Amino acid sequence: MINQKKSTPISPDLSISIGGLGLKNPVLLASGTCGYGMELDDLLDLDQIGGIIIKGLSIRPRPGNSPPRLVETPCGLLNSIGLENMGIEAFLRDKLPLLRNIKTPLIVNILGNSVEEYFEMARRLDGAEGIKAIEVNISCPNVKAGGIAFGTDPETAASVTHAVKKATGLPIIIKLTPNVTDITEIARKVASAGADAISLINTLLGMAIDIKFRRPALANVFGGLSGPAIKPVALRMVWQVVRAVDIPVIGIGGISTPDDALEFLMAGARAVEIGTATLIRPGTAEEVLTGIRDYMKTNNVQNVKNLRLPA
Amino acid sequence: MPGFDIPANIVEQTRLAHSIFLLTVDAPAIMDSTDPGQFCMLEVQENNSKDPLLRRPLSIYKTGSNGQISFLYKAVGKGTRLLSKRRPGEIIRVLGPLGQGFRLIHDCTSILVGGGLGIASLLLLAQGIKQSGRLIILIGAKNAAEIPTVEDFSRLTRYFHVVTEDGSLGQRGMITDLLDQTLQEITGTARIYTCGPWSMMKAVYHMVSKRNIPCQVSLEAAMACGIGLCLGCAIPKSNSRGFLHVCQEGPVFDADQVHWGQNS
Numbered sequence: 001m002i003n004q005k006k007s008t009p010i011s012p013d014l015s016i017s018i019g020g021l022g023l024k025n026p027v028l029l030a031s032g033t034c035g036y037g038m039e040l041d042d043l044l045d046l047d048q049i050g051g052i053i054i055k056g057l058s059i060r061p062r063p064g065n066s067p068p069r070l071v072e073t074p075c076g077l078l079n080s081i082g083l084e085n086m087g088i089e090a091f092l093r094d095k096l097p098l099l100r101n102i103k104t105p106l107i108v109n110i111l112g113n114s115v116e117e118y119f120e121m122a123r124r125l126d127g128a129e130g131i132k133a134i135e136v137n138i139s140c141p142n143v144k145a146g147g148i149a150f151g152t153d154p155e156t157a158a159s160v161t162h163a164v165k166k167a168t169g170l171p172i173i174i175k176l177t178p179n180v181t182d183i184t185e186i187a188r189k190v191a192s193a194g195a196d197a198i199s200l201i202n203t204l205l206g207m208a209i210d211i212k213f214r215r216p217a218l219a220n221v222f223g224g225l226s227g228p229a230i231k232p233v234a235l236r237m238v239w240q241v242v243r244a245v246d247i248p249v250i251g252i253g254g255i256s257t258p259d260d261a262l263e264f265l266m267a268g269a270r271a272v273e274i275g276t277a278t279l280i281r282p283g284t285a286e287e288v289l290t291g292i293r294d295y296m297k298t299n300n301v302q303n304v305k306n307l308r309l310p311a
Numbered sequence: 312m313p314g315f316d317i318p319a320n321i322v323e324q325t326r327l328a329h330s331i332f333l334l335t336v337d338a339p340a341i342m343d344s345t346d347p348g349q350f351c352m353l354e355v356q357e358n359n360s361k362d363p364l365l366r367r368p369l370s371i372y373k374t375g376s377n378g379q380i381s382f383l384y385k386a387v388g389k390g391t392r393l394l395s396k397r398r399p400g401e402i403i404r405v406l407g408p409l410g411q412g413f414r415l416i417h418d419c420t421s422i423l424v425g426g427g428l429g430i431a432s433l434l435l436l437a438q439g440i441k442q443s444g445r446l447i448i449l450i451g452a453k454n455a456a457e458i459p460t461v462e463d464f465s466r467l468t469r470y471f472h473v474v475t476e477d478g479s480l481g482q483r484g485m486i487t488d489l490l491d492q493t494l495q496e497i498t499g500t501a502r503i504y505t506c507g508p509w510s511m512m513k514a515v516y517h518m519v520s521k522r523n524i525p526c527q528v529s530l531e532a533a534m535a536c537g538i539g540l541c542l543g544c545a546i547p548k549s550n551s552r553g554f555l556h557v558c559q560e561g562p563v564f565d566a567d568q569v570h571w572g573q574n575s
Contacts, residue, residue, distance in 0.1 A: 066547070075362045079541065281404070
């Protein structure tokens with residue numbers, strides 16, 4: 001009998017750590033595309049996912065923008081939901097208890113109109129049972145500074161980071177807006193202000209016009225573009241930020257297949273978030289996870305960190 | 312509750328009129344749990360193409376005892392045109408059944424008012440009411456070609472009337488006039504269930520609310536997920552600053568919950 005030499009199949013290590021928070025794998029559900037968590041129960045095995053990022057919460061409930069709020073564009077989705085949410089108190093009271101049985105770490109995304117609001121939000125989450133980290137959306141307008149987004153000014157981005165770090169011991173992930181001239185400048189500022197990690201990119205500002213009715217297609221005129229259309233932009237920015245800071249970077253932007261996710265991991269992202277793809281195919285995150293594992297087995301990659309390209 | 316996301320085999324794709332199609336798929340899990348007025352999100356593109364990106368929401372028109380569900384739809388945009396090119400034997404992903412359907416109340420006369428392809432969300436309801444109550448069906452359309460499946464309705468009740476704007480089927484006229492006439496003739500309590508163009512549903516609601524007749528409406532909105540994740544399908548509420556979400560709280564609403572002032 002011929003002795004068939006079988007190479008032992010490796011069992012890849014996908015576990016990662018972000019600001020001291022251990023995750024069993026690097027595939028997370030992005031804020032704003034997985035609701036308050038339980039909406040996806042039954043359509044996705046939430047226990048398999050690396051992390052769940054709850055939709056952006058504000059200090060008070062927000063009704064959101066007038067419709068139309070969505071327009072489909074080539075390979076993309078433009079939205080101006082207006083950050084509709086129930087507010088942090090209602091979330092902590094009504095939704096968080098429902099999530100206690102899920103074994104996957106919960107990360108809450110927060111947004112504010114002022115540095116003080118960000119501070120207050122982070123303080124309230126600090127003691128909440130079951131919340132493992134905070135992702136901070138700094139793409140919102142700073143009301144006190146004439147509506148300029150916190151995330152487009154390096155100093156303001158840094159002061160939000162300072163404020164939330166002061167308010168809580170939870171790991172802080174700052175989510176960057178791509179609507180800036182130099183993303184690395186903002187990234188460096190928030191890193192030196194104490195951020196534990198950076199996630200990027202938020203949506204790209206865009207618009208569409210309805211030529212039949214001769215008016216902007218979104219009631220809000222402008223909206224955020226997401227989906228596969230923005231992936232190359234996101235990947236470029238992740239590559240740049242990974243090489244500009246020493247803290248972990250989480251890649252977001254148009255990831256809908258394992259190949260997409262692998263590109264981000266090769267660019268140096270510690271983890272990825274699945275956003276718009278979940279809206280279209282609720283099971284995407286699990287498929288991406290399986291695909292990454294298969295790739296690592298096939299290519300004999302022992303640890304997910306080793307996917308990162310050297311350059 | 313969020314339904315099933317399943318690969319479904321296409322059994323039938325029939326062109327019934329110029330741009331109107333009947334699509335039937337094998338989806339036993341969805342069929343078993345479908346209530347009248349619910350909908351599915353259907354993948355329209357082939358080979359994981361990303362353009363168009365989103366699935367399309369379609370009302371469940373019919374269910375078969377053999378695990379099949381059917382959709383009656385008009386190929387109007389890029390997505391539905393692509394869907395109409397999918398052939399029997401191909402697999403498409405279908406997520407459903409989704410949303411809150413009609414709430415059936417049997418102890419009164421039920422009047423179904425369907426405008427154009429709005430009839431697509433009313434057939435299962437009509438079949439449900441037929442079991443136990445008095446059923447009046449009123450259908451209006453621009454022309455006969457817009458409503459190629461009226462026989463599915465006319466066989467359910469002898470109180471069936473159809474009007475078209477060009478007189479190509481039934482009497483020539485407007486559905487609102489037909490409803491007005493019907494409301495004058497009926498005795499006892501009644502309920503209205505309607506689906507059709509926004510302006511028609513608005514007119515129906517105004518007409519019946521004056522008579523204090525309860526009215527349920529099935530609404531449409533641009534939608535990305537169908538399961539309450541994106542909050543894109545917002546419709547203004549009648550009595551506050553907030554919004555209703557068509558996918559999760561609807562698509563069927565009590566008409567007085569809806570702010571009808573907007574154009575849509």
